[in-house]
Amino acid sequence: MxxxxxxxxxxxxxxxxxxxxxxxxxxxxxxxxxxxxxxxxxxxxxxxxxxxxxxxxxxxxxxxxxxxxxxxxxxxxxxxxxxxxxxxxxxxxxxxxxxxxxxxxxxxxxxxxxxxxxxxxxxxxxxxxxxxxxxxxxxxxxMVEFLAIGAHGVRRARLRPGSTALVVGAGPIGLGAAIFAAIEGADVTLRDRSASRLKLAGRALPHARLELVGQEASGAYDAVFDATGSIAAMNAGLDRVAHGGAYVLLSVVKGDLQFPDPEFHKREVTLLASRNALKADFEHVMANIRNGRVxxxxxxxxxxxxxxxxxxxxxxxxxxxxxxxxxxxx
Known part of the structure; x- marks a missing residue:
């Protein structure tokens, strides 16, 4: 053999x-x-x-x-x-x-x-x-597979050109979401607790707003994507979703999601889990690598x-x- x-x-x-x-x-x-x-x-x-x-x-x-x-x-x-x-x-x-x-x-x-x-x-x-x-x-x-995970989450959110998007967590999955949110025409903010990671992310997303955890937060967003791998961050993310907005959870962790129901309903938030990716997401990523947008x-x-x-x-x-x-x- x-x-x-x-x-x-x-x-x-x-x-x-x-x-x-x-x-x-x-x-x-x-x-x-x-x-x-x-x-x-x-x-x-x-x-x-x-x-x-x-x-x-x-x-x-x-x-x-x-x-x-x-x-x-x-x-x-x-x-x-x-x-x-x-x-x-x-x-x-x-x-x-x-x-x-x-x-x-x-x-x-x-x-x-x-x-x-x-x-x-x-x-x-x-x-x-x-x-x-x-x-x-x-x-x-x-690199297509990890980018497809972010692209899939963005597709789930149904972003419109001119909308605002916050991605929490500047690791590869968060970066994939931020890149494809920008491709959909969103104004992207990327938030992380690591200044060095944000600096690296800025090379791939030169037009994104970079926000360090600990600094003053910059308002509410049409779509918030969590890619932190932290249940505490996932529970806190609802506060950053605008009224009528979407909250997309890319992270998968052990723990219980806990939101205040009155706030969740008041904002009429769309809560979305996003898992892995589909063939359409792989094809979308490859097309955008070919055309130079990634x-x-x-x-x-x-x-x-x-x-x-x-x-x-x-x-x-x-x-x-x-x-x-x-x-x-x-």
């Missing part, structure tokens, strides 16, 4: 290079030779032991681009084509899948979380989870090779305030 190299989180705090069996061709699936992997906050949490409902050892990695080793049966993808991987493996049969929302499938499995992911040379995925990425380079293609070079702040990732990922897990997105070259 042919072997391939892989990066495995053996247990919390233990990240190693190893070898695993190379995937075999299978009907209805494509073998993808991985080119680049974006490191997500989830990967850092897996390494740190903070990801619930996860079994070790785990090959992490769900922000993936690579070349298809097989042609797809429907002719969309030829052997050798660059593809972006949609890492959300949906069942196709539950209520959410039937109504066109596989992003919140009742039995969803996410590559690199519920099942082994793409920090390896090759993976096998269902044909429908590979999207052609013509016109992008492999590095940019590896400056991916400003987002990819760190890069490492496959061998050096064993050292670099643990270091970055301890100090994420100096990076936006780190990429592994496979």
């Amino acid at each position: 042919s072997l391939m190299k892989a990066l495995v989180c053996v247990e919390p705090g233990r990240f190693e290079r190893t070898e695993r069996p190379r995937p075999q061709a299978r009907p209805g699936h494509l073998r993808i030779r991985i080119g680049h992997v974006g490191i997500c906050g989830t990967d850092y949490h897996i390494y740190g032991g903070q990801q619930p409902f996860l079994s070790y050892p785990r090959v992490m990695g769900h922000e993936l681009s690579g070349r298809s080793l097989d042609p797809s049966a429907d002719g969309r993808i030829a052997g050798g084509d660059l593809v972006v991987v949609n890492p959300y493996l949906a069942c196709g049969a539950c209520h959410a899948c039937v109504i066109g929302k596989p992003n919140c499938c009742e039995r969803i499995a996410v590559l690199g979380v519920h099942t082994d992911g793409g920090m390896c040379e090759e993976i096998l995925i269902p044909e429908g989870n590979a999207y052609g990425a013509e016109g992008l380079d492999e590095k940019a293609a590896a 400056q991916v070079d400003a987002l990819a702040t760190h890069e490492t090779g496959f061998d050096s990732a064993v050292t670099d990922l643990p270091l970055w897990a301890e100090d994420r305030g100096t990076l936006i997105k780190a990429i592994i070259r496979v």
Whole structure:
């Protein structure tokens, strides 16, 4: 059996290079030779032991681009084509899948979380989870997935040109939401507790208003997006939503949402959860990378090779305030 190299989180705090069996061709699936992997906050949490409902050892990695080793049966993808991987493996049969929302499938499995992911040379995925990425380079293609999460949240909010949007949390997901809110024509404010993170974010969003937590808040907004990963921040965010506005929760954390009902009703707030992304969001992101409206070079702040990732990922897990997105070259 042919072997391939892989990066495995053996247990919390233990990240190693190893070898695993190379995937075999299978009907209805494509073998993808991985080119680049974006490191997500989830990967850092897996390494740190903070990801619930996860079994070790785990090959992490769900922000993936690579070349298809097989042609797809429907002719969309030829052997050798660059593809972006949609890492959300949906069942196709539950209520959410039937109504066109596989992003919140009742039995969803996410590559690199519920099942082994793409920090390896090759993976096998269902044909429908590979999207052609013509016109992008492999590095940019590896950033499509996290941007699609922000784009999906923005689409849920139905922003109008000239509206105001506040994004709380200037990590990659928050940045994705801020970028696509601006693309929809909104006047964007980005808020974070880290001055260094806001400075980095300003490179990708030169026209956004940057607001440091602790400074005086700047009013109410047509749409507020929470990307903090903090239940306290999520509970406090209602205060920033204008009357008739929308509150979109991109963060998923343990804890209970608690809003004062009179204030919630008085403002007639639309409360929206936003989970993962749909094919339309991936396509929307790729179109805006191609047309230059998303400056991916400003987002990819760190890069490492496959061998050096064993050292670099643990270091970055301890100090994420100096990076936006780190990429592994496979």
